[in-house]
Amino acid sequence: MQGKLYVIGTPIGNIEDITLRALRIIKEVDLILSEDTRRTLKLLNYYSISKPIDSFNEHSSSKKKERILEKLKKGEKIAYISDAGMPVIADPGTDLIRLCYENNIEVDVIPGPSAVLTALTASGFYGNRFTFLGFMPRDKKRRRLLRKLIKDEQLTNIFIFFENPERLLKTLKDILEIIGDIEIFIAREMTKKFQEYFKGIVSEAIEHFKTGVKGELTIIMKFEKKI
Structure with missing residues (x-):
């Protein structure tokens, strides 16, 4: 069974500007990928969420991308979060989404602030x-x-x-x-x-x-x- 990539919008400043659906999905996924893990940790700590986090940014190697792809192929659910706001807007999330489409991995977007x-x-x-x-x-x-x-x-x-x-x-x-x-x-x-x-x-x-x-x-x- 294939996994799924969730692309999640997060607050642009005020930490309370996050949707209920985004919080639910973050709690359900197996792994969170973020451009800056320190900022993501602040968000998770505020809402008392404990999840594995790994970095994904413009410097991520092809080997890291392959490891992420293998996790998705094995059925894991992964969330991608940008530093702030909607992913892919002036951030490296495009590469991750393209990789999913090339390998028939389902992508879902949980919209948020921009x-x-x-x-x-x-x-x-x-x-x-x-x-x-x-x-x-x-x-x-x-x-x-x-x-x-x-x-x-x-x-x-x-x-x-x-x-x-x-x-x-x-x-x-x-x-x-x-x-x-x-x-x-x-x-x-x-x-x-x-x-x-x-x-x-x-x-x-x-x-x-x-x-x-x-x-x-x-x-x-x-x-x-x-x-």
Whole structure:
């Protein structure tokens, strides 16, 4: 009997933002795979759950993938959990899911919070289409991407991306120089104690965050194309 891979959404910040179904499945599986076992342990300890945990990330070897596959083929149920939010969104879970499909292993998704959709909802930006850019690249690659965004007619006018706090000001200054003083929404530490929402134009954001910023950032920018 084949096993099953459960892809489980977990809280993006507030540890109470997890579904009852997710907790039930986590208790039932034979093994939990996570990108960062330390963060997963905090979640399990909070809900008094004791389960075997192993790491699975972008550096996982082909041998580890084969071991996971063998467990599934023997009938084990395995849960994959990302650092936060929905797996596969800017994390290595895709490889694991593809491996299951290639070997006729059943995959089930237990949905949960998403930083992308949470930020989009909070922004109030109207539009039924958006482009998710993942993590914003650095320096020259960032500027090259921003130039591409304003020219590509196929892309939307709402863009969402993740950014490192140490690079926020550089990114904002590049946006101001290349795209202009457009509307921007910055969500910091969403659902956590020090959650902050900033909405305004880029120049205002530069002024607001000029003394530095800490925490996880999800950024949304909206602008009309310069075609």
